Amino acid sequence: MASRTSYNYQKELLVKLKETLEVFREDMSNVARNYKNSVQNLHDKEGLMDETYDEYYINYLNPTVEILNSILERIDTEDVAFIEKEINFLSSR
Numbered sequence: 001m002a003s004r005t006s007y008n009y010q011k012e013l014l015v016k017l018k019e020t021l022e023v024f025r026e027d028m029s030n031v032a033r034n035y036k037n038s039v040q041n042l043h044d045k046e047g048l049m050d051e052t053y054d055e056y057y058i059n060y061l062n063p064t065v066e067i068l069n070s071i072l073e074r075i076d077t078e079d080v081a082f083i084e085k086e087i088n089f090l091s092s093r
Contacts, residue, residue: 011090018083025075032068036061 003009039061043053 007090007093011087014083014087014090018080018087021075021079021083025072028068028075029072032065032072036065 039048039053039056042048043050
């Protein structure tokens with residue numbers, strides 16, 4: 001095993017972090033999709049009233065899904081990008 005302060009070891013840790021983020025991102029994406037589908041099924045298959053569904057969808061579900069999607073976008077554009085930059089830096093050493 002490499003020293004904890006070696007570039008190779010740090011690079012290995014960053015690769016693990018990136019893999020962890022990718023799994024987390026996929027899990028979070030599934031949560032957003034399952035949430036939306038569950039509410040849709042309550043309306044379409046179980047008979048949740050149109051008025052209740054419409055108000056809930058517009059005022060609660062949709063804004064929550066948008067927040068989740070913005071977190072997913074940030075993970076893609078900021079978190080993973082930073083980790084990749086650090087991996088590239090350590091690889092160049």
